[in-house]
Amino acid sequence: MTYELFSLLNAFLFLSLLLLILSIFREKYEKFFVGTVVFSFLYLVFVQVLYWRETFVAFGNYVIRFYPPFWIENEKLFFWFFLSAVLLLKVREGKEFSKIALLIMLLFVIFVQNPSNPLPNLRRELELFNPAYIDYYAARAAYFYNSPYMWIHPPLLFLAYAYLLHSFALSLAKKNEYDFAKNGYLFLTLGLIFGYPWAIIAWGENWWWDPKIAMSIMLWVIYTAYLHARIGGKFYREINLAGFGSLVATYLMTYLLPGVHGYG
16 A cells, blocks of 8 residues: 555656646746645655555565664655755745756656655565575564664764765865864764664674775764864865765765675
């Protein structure tokens, strides 16, 4: 039933896309577009709550209920949720919004990934597992997805990456990036701290050699050096550049090399 509801959400997204395109050429369609966004926003909240309560995955003879946050493996719907909230706030305040920019984002939301297929990566990976390991993996996967750390660790790192990216962008513009770097460093530190007990219980000792974790520790070391360099006033922009390279590498390691963050 949940999948049919996600498919209906897809239809609302396409309707929003059509009305947005029409509103670019005819302003009278703008109110219909905003109305569709309001409805799809509320519908998305309803579907995500249902999805959160009714997500089951079969592991051989076992069926496990999952309670993952709705941004896990469904990032683009979370992104559309965020865009809708920003749009509605702008409309409420009577401010203009860029229709072209919103059109690009909506095309990305619709066509990059299928929103009617929740947990796609998990389901695909399960098909590759040898049945002999299903019992062993089922308990770990259940803890991995149902752990309260899932609600804490990923958002902290998301905020850290966002702040550090802003810090790098401001350094290119030769503006004060220090506050963003401090906040990013704080969230990165908290994210690593909360990820430690989660990783130990879910994956055991092998997590130390996970590529993403190794790069995250390197990222933390580089920004530790950056904050100290700001005090001394030397080479801090060069270190910030190295930090940005490490930030990009941290993201790419999830997809280029096997590890626990890639469900490998």
